[in-house]
Amino acid sequence: xxxxxxxxxxxxxxxxxxxxxxxxxxxxxxxxxxxxxxxxxxxxxxxxxxxxxxxxxxxxxxxxxxxxxxxxxxxxxxxxxxxxxxxxxxxxxxxxxxxxxxxxxxxxxxxxxxxxxxxxxxxxxxxxxxxxxxxxxxxxxxxxxxxxxxxxxxxxxxxxxxxxxxxxxxxxxxxxxxxxxxxxxxxxxxxxxxxxxxxxxxxxxxxxxxxxxxxxxxxxxxxxxxxxxxxxxxxxxxxxxxxxxxxxxxxxxxxxxxxxxxxxxxxxxxxxxxxxxxxxxxxxxxxxxxxxxxxxxxxxxxxxxxxxxxxxxxxxxxxxxxxxxxxxxxxxxxxxxxxxxxxxxxxxxxxxxxxxxxxxxxxxxxxx
Amino acid sequence: xxxxxxxxxxxxxxxxxxxxxxxxxxxxxxxxxxxxxxxxxxxxxxxxxxxxxxxxxxxxxxxxxxxxxxxxxxxxxxxxxxxxxxxxxxxxxxxxxxxxxxxxxxxxxxxxxxxxxxxxxxxxxxxxxxxxxxxxxxxxxxxxxxxxxxxxxxxxxxxxxxxxxxxxxxxxxxxxxxxxxxxxxxxxxxxxxxxxxxxxxxxxxxxxxxxxxxxxxxxxxxxxxxxxxxxxxxxxxxxxxxxxxxxxxxxxxxxxxxxxxxxxxxxxxxxxxxxxxxxxxxxxxxxxxxxxxxxxxxxxxxxxxxxxxxxxxxxxxxxxxxxxxxxxxxxxxxxxxxxxxxxxxxxxxxxxxxxxxxxxxxxxxxxx
Numbered sequence: 077x078x079x080x081x082x083x084x085x086x087x088x089x090x091x092x093x094x095x096x097x098x099x100x101x102x103x104x105x106x107x108x109x110x111x112x113x114x115x116x117x118x119x120x121x122x123x124x125x126x127x128x129x130x131x132x133x134x135x136x137x138x139x140x141x142x143x144x145x146x147x148x149x150x151x152x153x154x155x156x157x158x159x160x161x162x163x164x165x166x167x168x169x170x171x172x173x174x175x176x177x178x179x180x181x182x183x184x185x186x187x188x189x190x191x192x193x194x195x196x197x198x199x200x201x202x203x204x205x206x207x208x209x210x211x212x213x214x215x216x217x218x219x220x221x222x223x224x225x226x227x228x229x230x231x232x233x234x235x236x237x238x239x240x241x242x243x244x245x246x247x248x249x250x251x252x253x254x255x256x257x258x259x260x261x262x263x264x265x266x267x268x269x270x271x272x273x274x275x276x277x278x279x280x281x282x283x284x285x286x287x288x289x290x291x292x293x294x295x296x297x298x299x300x301x302x303x304x305x306x307x308x309x310x311x312x313x314x315x316x317x318x319x320x321x322x323x324x325x326x327x328x329x330x331x332x333x334x335x336x337x338x339x340x341x342x343x344x345x346x347x348x349x350x351x352x353x354x355x356x357x358x359x360x361x362x363x364x365x366x367x368x369x370x371x372x373x374x375x376x377x378x379x380x381x382x383x384x385x386x387x388x389x390x391x392x393x394x395x396x397x398x399x400x401x402x403x404x405x406x407x408x409x410x411x412x413x414x415x416x417x418x419x420x421x422x423x424x425x426x427x428x429x430x431x432x433x434x435x436x437x438x439x440x441x442x443x444x
Numbered sequence: 445x446x447x448x449x450x451x452x453x454x455x456x457x458x459x460x461x462x463x464x465x466x467x468x469x470x471x472x473x474x475x476x477x478x479x480x481x482x483x484x485x486x487x488x489x490x491x492x493x494x495x496x497x498x499x500x501x502x503x504x505x506x507x508x509x510x511x512x513x514x515x516x517x518x519x520x521x522x523x524x525x526x527x528x529x530x531x532x533x534x535x536x537x538x539x540x541x542x543x544x545x546x547x548x549x550x551x552x553x554x555x556x557x558x559x560x561x562x563x564x565x566x567x568x569x570x571x572x573x574x575x576x577x578x579x580x581x582x583x584x585x586x587x588x589x590x591x592x593x594x595x596x597x598x599x600x601x602x603x604x605x606x607x608x609x610x611x612x613x614x615x616x617x618x619x620x621x622x623x624x625x626x627x628x629x630x631x632x633x634x635x636x637x638x639x640x641x642x643x644x645x646x647x648x649x650x651x652x653x654x655x656x657x658x659x660x661x662x663x664x665x666x667x668x669x670x671x672x673x674x675x676x677x678x679x680x681x682x683x684x685x686x687x688x689x690x691x692x693x694x695x696x697x698x699x700x701x702x703x704x705x706x707x708x709x710x711x712x713x714x715x716x717x718x719x720x721x722x723x724x725x726x727x728x729x730x731x732x733x734x735x736x737x738x739x740x741x742x743x744x745x746x747x748x749x750x751x752x753x754x755x756x757x758x759x760x761x762x763x764x765x766x767x768x769x770x771x772x773x774x775x776x777x778x779x780x781x782x783x784x785x786x787x788x789x790x791x792x793x794x795x796x797x798x799x800x801x802x803x804x805x806x807x808x809x810x811x812x
Contacts, residue, residue: 199655211807213745213782219654250651258652266641266660271722272695273637276629276688278725283618284626286587287567288729291666292634296729298659299722307716314703320644321700325693327640332689335682348675354639354667357646361656361664377581383761385770390758393751402753402772439579 085238099147103131453606467515468578471499
């Protein structure tokens, strides 16, 4: 964790409003760095929980924070930012809401002086929320978008980017517009699409669902997300989300028509192009390590008993093979699973020969 | 692999037409059980490869197979089934095509005697095809749909279900209509939806894609599938696929309209219901072990160096904690990853205490 091994860049007291997952996690991380963290939350129980878990101390009226982090639900973010700017004119105020334009627009309409406000968004989080799920490390290695503008004082910018760096995140400067379009495309629309697809399973016969494999499980995994927060996020970022949805709806109708009229000119080609465009698009996604297409997969059969994976990865360690990624797939009903291990191409031969010589059954190897 | 430890149910010679991934994998598995496998393929190189890899012997003109397995591309499946029924009247003929109604309809239109034909579909496979990717174990624990009808002689049915059982698969009797509707919903449409979503990334700015996380990677993983085969599959199962696509298109338009007009009556509720229906739908999917929602997740920080995972899983073995599933998530740029381990609830406490006492950092635990 070299990213956090330096002296903290943030100085003085950091006031965190909202002791949920993000607020409490920031509190944990800063407290661990020895920074004075003053926590505030409208929910006394949530606040007590966060304090008990070591996210910081209870905020006091005479706190004079150098930085205020607003980590409240989207629908109250603008109000709290405004209140904090007025209460703490000496402080830099940032927020961690997952939509950046709407609160800014609201604050501008109200004529709030935004000189010392810098919106930000750590691309971190977990499927479960709340202070109880908070952990200091959820920001490490993640992007942390910082929305500066021309008027942003460089000292203020340094403080917010310092916060990101102190937590091990990677600051990325973007305009609120670019940020919101970005998360609409890679987060909000994928959530809706996964939900719409999974929604089709509600009335499906059991027999159909028995045919489900790993592919559809992956495709719909995030459909398990909690509705409350998503209604707010999607509502706050409606325009960019709708833009992408309309494009996908048009693509979807086009491919459905092509399948309806397979002999129409260009129909088969339209279907092929849909799959091919998907190939090209998914290749553009930064993978784990930002580049997981560099890796090759080795699939090993593993008995479904304690210690087997330990033996496998222990021997991979002996072979000096670093596992870049892995996915364990159980064969339903069978007493073993398939461990798909991603390694750098130069290690594939060594991994296969070494494992086979140690009696492992290699189910397959694939290039990705 | 108890499923394959009994004496083989299939007797005599099994003729396999098409030595690609499925054909060669079936050949490997049957040959390993000591069954005489006669391989045929229009591609001499593909055939040689499959034979070299131990999938069986070259077919001879005087073979008298008890069972013929047609494992050719969808667009020639009906022709080959017809030819094999005529050439081998004493044999039971099955196929492994991923669409079941179209070939059957074609054969009926041609007036072919289908008494000894039983369509089937092993829900197995890999992202890469060809004899070189073939492995005997890809069917173990997977569903294998068998499409019998009233006229199907029970001896013939026993032979095809015996083939599935000999390969470690679980035979499931379905009508061709139910099968095709099922795979449309849980395989063909998810493929198209993932492709359509990923297709939107082709023209996206790099900055947007930098914000991508694990969720969108999972949602679009299968968008990497090869176009050629999918054009045939989607074309052969167009009607059921289009039925689902039309429903999703309508849902998609409805939620887009709700986001466009957030103050319209029921708009916010419509968005919430979309996410909620997704929750309900994804819960109906059989998970790994058919029931992975029984498990809880423990997330452990792991240094990104050889041997670390070995130590982790070795110690989990020492703690008698069986890992039901796992997912390794790298923090881009950071020199460690997060290993999300699924264990039975009763093992969570033991895993956490044991690992922490051994110096592991538990990033989080979640219920799933």
